[in-house]
Each structure stands twice: as structure tokens, then as C-alpha cells.
Amino acid sequence: MISVTPSLIVRSSLEEMLDSLQRKEEIKKPTDLPPALPARPASKARLPKRPVPAMFGVGDVVSPEAGDSRRQDFKGIGGGGGGFGRRKVLETAVCGESPYTMAAVHERRLAENGGAHLATPPPPSLHSGWDNSIDYFIKKQLRVWCLLQNGQWELGKIQSAAGGKASVTLLDGTVVVMSTEELLPANMEILDGVNNLVGLGYLNEPSVICNLQYRYARDVIYTMAGPVLLAINPFKDVSISGSDVITAYREKILDSPHVYAVADAAYSDMMRDGVNHSIIISGESGAGKSVTAKLAIEYLVGAGGEDSEIASKIHQMGCILEAFGNAKTSRNRNSSRFGKLIDIHYNAKGIICGAYIHTRKHFCF
Numbered sequence: 001m002i003s004v005t006p007s008l009i010v011r012s013s014l015e016e017m018l019d020s021l022q023r024k025e026e027i028k029k030p031t032d033l034p035p036a037l038p039a040r041p042a043s044k045a046r047l048p049k050r051p052v053p054a055m056f057g058v059g060d061v062v063s064p065e066a067g068d069s070r071r072q073d074f075k076g077i078g079g080g081g082g083g084f085g086r087r088k089v090l091e092t093a094v095c096g097e098s099p100y101t102m103a104a105v106h107e108r109r110l111a112e113n114g115g116a117h118l119a120t121p122p123p124p125s126l127h128s129g130w131d132n133s134i135d136y137f138i139k140k141q142l143r144v145w146c147l148l149q150n151g152q153w154e155l156g157k158i159q160s161a162a163g164g165k166a167s168v169t170l171l172d173g174t175v176v177v178m179s180t181e182e183l184l185p186a187n188m189e190i191l192d193g194v195n196n197l198v199g200l201g202y203l204n205e206p207s208v209i210c211n212l213q214y215r216y217a218r219d220v221i222y223t224m225a226g227p228v229l230l231a232i233n234p235f236k237d238v239s240i241s242g243s244d245v246i247t248a249y250r251e252k253i254l255d256s257p258h259v260y261a262v263a264d265a266a267y268s269d270m271m272r273d274g275v276n277h278s279i280i281i282s283g284e285s286g287a288g289k290s291v292t293a294k295l296a297i298e299y300l301v302g303a304g305g306e307d308s309e310i311a312s313k314i315h316q317m318g319c320i321l322e323a324f325g326n327a328k329t330s331r332n333r334n335s336s337r338f339g340k341l342i343d344i345h346y347n348a349k350g351i352i353c354g355a356y357i358h359t360r361k362h363f364c365f
């Protein structure tokens with residue numbers, strides 16, 4: 001006996017509907033779509049999926065005009081750098097030494113040795129999916145990153161490609177012939193200097209480094225990478241701190257990436273949700289951790305009652321700790337030779353009611 005259950009009848013009609021929708025989609029499909037983005041290299045540093053605070057403006061696009069107004073934000077407070085003009089972009093569009101250079105060098109050496117075994121394992125392929133997109137980049141004359149012989153990445157446009165070789169015109173007009181393996185897709189100019197690296201269409205190394213360099217050249221030392229703030233040591237006064245800037249972040253007049261924005265998010269979330277928050281500051285010696293931590297504390301102390309006795313003790317403890325715990329090294333004239341964990345305690349009204357500084361010795365207020 002054959003029985004037909006209602007569920008089977010429903011499934012079959014659903015299938016028919018899906019088929020007809022699919023057919024309609026295929027008829028409508030435009031023929032000139034850009035190719036899919038090349039696969040990104042697998043990295044242990046891929047960011048966890050966490051919601052990004054709205055204020056960090058994920059995917060903010062920096063048009064020259066928008067860039068200019070942000071520069072005004074900083075400059076209006078006292079700092080500032082050069083203009084956001086196109087000419088400057090071209091001048092700074094050369095990146096430094098990169099691990100990808102090692103990938104290319106390795107491949108070249110392997111070819112020279114006729115595929116002989118090398119001591120180091122080959123790096124993972126950086127170009128999967130990219131070869132298929134080269135025709136599109138030629139047709140639309142889009143920018144690409146070229147890995148030059150000197151190990152630097154430079155922007156250019158592919159004129160023609162065949163047999164794994166491409167003829168590329170660099171920005172200064174020089175034409176170079178290079179392997180397509182030494183090319184990576186570059187982002188459109190409108191994405192130069194984005195606030196948050198997740199806003200980059202192509203998240204390859206030259207694009208990331210040049211985005212940071214673009215901002216750094218304009219004294220914009222902070223950039224978001226998803227929920228993480230990247231800070232680059234300017235080794236000079238870029239005048240983006242102080243009470244005016246703190247007020248601007250507290251009143252949400254400014255929302256560009258800044259350690260004050262991170263501190264503000266921690267304080268606001270703590271007050272809203274009633275849970276503890278931690279800000280982790282890491283980097284190599286001389287990267288600017290201590291200065292960044294001081295700015296975060298300055299903001300947090302200000303938020304919780306600048307005038308209190310505890311706040312003033314927190315300010316003063318820095319000098320004492322540095323006097324006993326810092327030393328001159330080859331990387332930093334005032335290097336902290338100890339780790340710090342600074343707890344700041346707030347009451348239900350958000351006023352500072354205590355602090356605890358953990359080092360090898362403990363200072364309690």
C-alpha cells in the first residue's frame with residue numbers, strides 16, 4: 001500500500017515554488033557583476049564575532065570631505081596634520097616590509113631551486129580566488145597592490161595579463177611586468193583612511209597597513225579593528241587629549257576612534273548593565289601602553305568625580321610607581337618594568353568609591 005502523507009504533498013509544492021523563484025532570479029540576474037571577493041588568508045588573529053558599539057561607526061567611509069571634517073575635529077582641539085587631498089594619498093601609498101614579502105621570496109627561491117626542499121615550510125596561498133578577478137580589475141581599471149622587488153607594496157593598475165604575468169602601470173607611470181601572484185586587490189579610493197578596518201572591502205595586509213599609514217600621516221593615531229582599538233605611537237604631541245576632548249566624547253560630540261571612546265563605552269555599559277568591565281592594553285615595549293592607560297584612567301576618573309580625594313590619589317600614584325618601577329631601556333627611555341592591574345570601583349551613582357592597584361607590590365586607597 002502506498003500512502004501519501006500531507007507533509008510530502010506540502011514539500012513537493014514548496015519545491016515547485018522554490019524552482020520557479022530560482023528560474024525568475026536567473027532571468028533577472030545582471031551580467032556585469034563584480035567577481036566575488038578573493039578568500040582572505042586564514043589568520044589566528046581573526047576577530048571574534050562580537051557586537052560593535054554603534055558609536056564606533058563600523059564601515060565609516062572617509063570621503064575627502066568627511067576626512068577633512070574629522071581632521072578639523074582633532075585640529076580644532078589643538079592638533080592636526082596635513083590635508084586629506086588626493087595628492088597626499090598617492091605620496092603615502094607605499095608600504096614597508098611585510099611578511100607577504102617572505103611568501104613571495106619563498107616562492108621565487110623555490111622556483112630558482114627547481115622545487116628543491118627548503119628549510120622553512122611554504123606560506124599558505126595568498127591568492128586563492130584572486131586570479132579569476134584579474135580580468136574584472138583590467139576591465140574596470142581598478143587599483144591593485146603590487147609587491148615590488150624591494151619588498152614594498154605599491155599601487156598600480158593592470159594593463160594586461162596572460163600566462164601568470166601581468167603588465168602593471170604604477171602611480172608614477174612606470175610600467176612593470178610581474179607575476180600575478182605578486183598582486184593583491186586594492187580598495188577603492190573612497191575607502192582610504194576608513195575609521196574601522198572592517199569597512200575595507202579587501203582586508204589584505206597592504207590595505208590594512210596603508211589605511212593605518214594614511215591616518216597616521218594626518219596625526220590620526222587611533223583606528224578601530226572591529227571592537228578593538230589600534231593606537232600607533234606618534235612620538236610627538238598630537239594634542240588629542242585633555243579636558244575639552246574628554247567633554248566632547250562624554251557629550252558624544254566626537255565619536256571617532258579614541259581611547260576616550262573605549263573608556264566611555266566601558267563606563268556607560270557598566271552604569272547601564274551593572275557589570276564589571278575590563279580594558280586590556282597590550283603592545284610591545286615603547287608602543288605607548290602606559291600613555292594610553294593614563295588617558296583611559298584620566299577619562300574614567302573624570303567620569304566618576306574628578307574632584308574626589310581618591311581621584312587625586314589615583315592621579316598621583318602614577319609618579320610614585322614610575323619612580324620605583326621604571327627604567328631606561330634601548331626601546332623606551334621610561335619603560336615600565338612591571339605589569340599593572342588597576343581596579344577603579346564606583347558606587348551605584350557612578351562616583352568613584354575606591355581603587356586598587358595590583359603590581360608586585362600592592363597599593364590600596
Ligand SMILES: Nc1ncnc2c1ncn2[C@@H]1O[C@H](COP(=O)(O)OP(=O)(O)OP(=O)(O)O)[C@@H](O)[C@H]1O
Binds near residue numbers: 233235283285288290
Ligand atoms: N599617545 C601618545 N602621544 C604622544 N607620545 C606618546 C604617546 N604614546 C606614547 N608616546 C611616547 O612614547 C614613549 C613610550 O610610551 P610608553 O612608555 O607608554 O610605552 P610602553 O608601551 O608603556 O612601554 P614599556 O612596555 O616599555 O613600558 C612615551 O614616553 C612618549 O614619549
